[in-house]
Amino acid sequence: MLNIFCPHCGETRSEEEFHAHGQAHIVRPENPAECSDEEWGDYIFFRDNPRGIHHELWVHSGGCRKFFNATRHTVTYEIYETYKIGEKPSVTEASVAAAKASAQGVTA
């Protein structure tokens, strides 16, 4: 069972207090009327679904009822960070890859 830090409450609580809402940072198109059916379908249905680093939306439903984002690994389930809506993640697929590369560089 995951243990999640709520950035609003400032506390780490068990997953039972939270609900997952899928991929984060999906922005509703500014002007839906101008979207093609394909663009609209992409917006509402198509997802990255990565095996690895995932930025995802959570809500502290049994707590402060506020939404926030988490960066979590979908294989190890490790949570790297949680952050408020509107903020950018500090851990990304690119940053992890870069960190790995530089770590290898150091040892080599």
Add this chain to the structure above:
Amino acid sequence: MQRYSGFGLFKHAFSHHENWQRMWRNPTPKPVYDVIIVGGGGHGLATAYYLAKVFGVKNVAVVEKGWLGGGNTARNTTIVRSNYLWDESAQLYEHAMKLWEGLSQDLNYNVMFSQRGVYNLCHTLQDMRDSERRVSANRLNGVDGELLDARQVAEEIPYLDCSKNTRYPIMGSTVQRRGGVARHDAVAWGYARAADALGVDLLQQTEVTGFRKENGVVIGVETNRGFIGGKRVGVVTAGNSGHMAKLAGFRLPLESHPLQALVSEPIKPVIDSVIMSNAVHGYISQSDKGDLVIGAGIDGWNGYGQRGSYPTIEHTLQAIVEMFPVLSRVRMNRQWGGIVDTSPDACPIISKTPVPNLFFNCGWGTGGFKATPGSGHVFAASLAKGEMHPLAKPFAMDRFHTGALIDEHGAAAVAH
């Protein structure tokens, strides 16, 4: 192919079973195949078998990163039914059901397809309405189904708490008597053996790391064993489909979630059929070995770890004990998880893709096992002809753009 029979067992007993042949070869990859199937689970192996057996395409490889039948085929709760609401699903799953009936004989491999009956319990008036709707649709679609009242349910399912004391008293149930269970591993192995005998190369420990394209058209797969050419490529990788799509350069309307299940210790027969409840949310059957096989709900977050959260297991056992109070003192032996690729309408995607000659069969979510023969058959037909089989057509990917979903979520059919 060495033929299996009771007499064969008798004969081999005299030679101390030293002369049984391999069930499948361990071939080295050829440079190029007519069709490459990515994913050696039940659906992939069935596809290969029907390609070779029915559609005459024998130059086929199944590329599997681990071991045959090692994904959701090995991890599901083995339920088979075809009582889906919408015409498109009912026809697809009923196609599978007809192939299940006779599959052991077709493959000369006992897949232990056991038509013990599948019950879907109703606990509310809306459950009853939805069930009437589904059974009515099933019957007019030629799929067997009955709607039972509470008294009939109590008569047919011993030990089920049909009293008014439960939180959500049972008001009735649907039953599909042709539904039941099959031995999951045997399905993979049976298809593998039969496909191998027809010349299909089963390449285990072969992981696809990319798709090679020429002028935008797929011409084969990159693997840890090198490039393997394929005139057509069919991807049947369930929970890992999103990852495969990424390698191919597009996205799917799928999310991969953990789906958990558990078994009890083996006990003497107590559950004779498959019993499912959507409202209380648990489902249960008993294997021939005596284990109670129990399915849990899906975990809400994306996960490829083949494990989920403990509260999901708790809720499931609460539901089971609520339904069958006599099982309270039985013990859970083992729990595990699979990775299910869930689609927005709880229906699969059997489809061409933005990449010519690359086909995907995925999105079966929690309901893939029961469709194995039908899925394999229609996908094989589609790969053989390069055009989607009529039963597969409604399941094309573009429905998520046009809006023509086949919404089994909205229906009463539980999604397992």
Add this chain to the structure above:
Amino acid sequence: MSQVNRLTNGGRIDRSQPLNFSFNGQSYQGFAGDSLAAALLANGVDIVGRSFKYSRPRGIVAAGSEEPNAILQIGSTEEAQIPNVRATQQALYSGLVATSTNGWPSVNTDMMGILGKVGGKMMPPGFYYKTFMYPQNLWLTYEKYIRKAAGLGRAPTEVDPDSYDYLNQHCDVLVVGAGPAGLAAALAAGRSGARVILADEQEEFGGSLLDTRELLDGKPAAEWAAEALAELQGMPEVTLLLRATVNGYHDHNFLTIHQRMTDHIGEVAPMGMVRQRMHRVRAKRVVLATGAHERPLVYANNDVPGNMLAGAVSTYVRRYAVLPGRKLVLSTNNDYAYRVVLDWLDAGQQVVAVADARTNPRGTWVEQARARGVRILTGSAVVEARGSKRVDAARICAIDVAKHKVTSSGEVLDCDLIVSSGGYSPVVHLASHLGGRPTWQADLLAFVPGEGLQKRVCAGAVKGVFALGDTLADGFEAGVMAAAEVGFDAAVGTLPSVEQLNEEATVALFQVPHDKSTARAPKQFVDFQNDVTAAGIELATREGFESVEHVKRYTALGFGTDQGKLGNINGLAIAARSLGISIEQMGTTMFRPNYTPVTFGAVAGRHCGALFEPKRYTAMHAWHVANGAEFEDVGQWKRPWYFPKNGEDLHAAVARECLAVRNAVGILDASTLGKIDIQGPDAREFLNRVYTNAWTKLDVGKARYGLMCKEDGMVFDDGVTACLADNHFLMTTTTGGAARVLDWLELYHQTEWPDLKVYFTSVTDHWATMTLSGPNSRKLLAEVTDIDLDKDAFPFMAWKEGEVGGVPARVFRISFTGELSYEVNVQADYAMGVWQKIIEAGKKHGLTPYGTETMHVLRAEKGFIIVGQDTDGSVTPDDLNMSWCVGRNKPFSWIGLRGMNRQDCVREQRKQLVGLKPVNPQQILPEGAQLVFDPKQAIPMTMVGHVTSSYMSAALGYSFAMAMVKGGLQRIGERVFAPLVDGSVIEAEIVSSVFYDPKGERQNV
């Protein structure tokens, strides 16, 4: 019966407390402190069960949780039956009733055993895949007999009398296992002041310290264990959990502990006690001190009763003062196993011989044994046990381990007990539950825990540290480290001194060679519980099952209730040899919870029956009960369904209630509708974005019906929202949708439009709602309110504040029945009083309470939808003929607009909501019935829709229905047919979905 195998002295049993128990109907006696297994052995019981597949007699092999054979049924009454209890883990209590789970007529003379002998030859692994295929329709018949023969114990047929619970725990350090490493770790962490939980599965803390012959500080190790325990008991931050198995290691250091609170006392918990408890622990750090299991050697007939683990026999002798035989033969590949020889000699018994697979063993204990005259046959092993129901001899041959060959004809030695030791397998289960694969350590001949992301440290034998002194030191260090990592200073302390033993390396022997090939030798069992043999594993690899998972699945290796604790490593060693690869290449299967099985009831805890899920009641619930209401479950709510009078059935009651509303006045408890208080300067704009219709012009004091869609344009909820002030609205939702809608609003507000100033608060439970509906409602309400009810002062779709029944109220003049209606909202605390006043005042107006069923009929007569009944997630507002409720020209592209304009949503011939009027006015269409245009067509029929709602209308005098019909709105006046299950067909005319008062005059008077 006397305890023939009990030593007169020693052991940790209490000879002053004899306990009577029965096994297979026979009475026996043991002592307090016995396990059931120890008590059975003390009484000379050899056969405890029959094997699963071949019905071979089986005896006790082990002394702990790894026992595969002694799986018994316990319980003296039907309700108390407990299947599959491991006798080695069950404390003996007075009156214990145990039986074997297989064997007919008894385990001693089992008829199936004969069949097993004959038929066994035809039952290699996977035989069932190769037969029973013909004829096709006979499989269910074959299966019936297979099922009967399978299974171990049985479930009770009566309901469990016991209760269970669970407890959430948080700690700094959870120490798993209270053997030497675990006790040391707990001491170290405990001394630092950290909050520590120490859990152990056994009946006593101490693990191997309870039976080892090694001394600590020159004293028996158990004395040190007792001192350590006493110190831990004195620490306020340390929790000691006994009979508590850490059964699962879950993500983010969440572990579950299954504690048996009363199973050592009796089959049913004493009054007021919980039988078992799950501890749900979130640990900052975990110390895994789970120890190791001894591996048996695999040799011919190694399953005959009288074949046991070497260490288990030491445990029975030293801890329980039980002799499981008289004449012992040891077959070993390691030094540590020699302790059984010394213990056996100390107990005054005969050691016939030791067969040591090593050519020149010279360790401390080996030399001690040699010095005491024990005959040690080096380079040898027991290749075959002799005897049918009990070992009577052992055949020992010289073997070549490397070539896997028998090199001498050997000798047959009379004995009644063969004990074996093939080395030690660390208990890596918990360390591997999260997918971290264990790694093979060739020097130890063992898998040790692999890397894991979790904040855990392994200590002692689980990581291959076997020598007692090293184990204690390792445990201590682990405890210091774990505590330090979470901010507790390392505590100082000394460890007891231990004599360092000279131990020599173990030789890699798993399956002992036989002079015949494995396939032709007598059966060599690998997994006792599942009757998996070495020959079976070889056959599996021969047939192409090369992955360890394939071998497991094909042979059933490790699938038992012991999950292969004894057999798995031997099995994969055999598979590896057969495939010509290393054990490392073979790898292990996945380890999954549970470490040992866990009672369903314990996992479920209290959340069954009345506490399965909360029941929600309205403030007037007691009145409904007192007035005979039948209830309907709607979401978690209990809603009055109808109020039968004088033995009425549903239909009679509903007809009466409906007419009362149409002709006089009715009252409905509508409190369950979701209510969301919405405030803020942008509240109105927000409503514009989430509802399909327009809210800009809704005046203060007015209310409006609204429809909500998802981004795909499909209807998702509906309800009436009232404007309380320019920046203040009260939204109502469906009963089942209340929580969903609130989440939805918050989602959009917080993630899409955080710039909008608006706040949402659920007030569902704060307000109780009573709906007065019917022509007399105004007259009635006037008697209990100070609000001016004049039709112009208080028009339709307006709301007023005032007093009702003497308390502050909001009254909404809205109608779901089509009649003149008032929805009275008062604070829930006052509601019962107000309700009763209205009921009292209503007597002279013919006031009739009505339930949800009547509400459904009345709204359907008006063609009003119920989301979730008339819609199913694939229905747009246009499909519902509710385009009037769609503000296509609103400036903001509200949720659903783009979705409902997609290609498939605007095509012709979508299913549309219409009314149906059965041609026979007495026939009621079943709700859910599928519709066709041509009832004569062959199956599969082309279906064109289905009935969503259907009733007999008392007001109209005929049956009617609502239905979704393909192109329905263009087909008004045409016929559809519902072919029913019984073969009959109901014919109906497609009509407008508004049946009653189509102009809407009655609600607007």
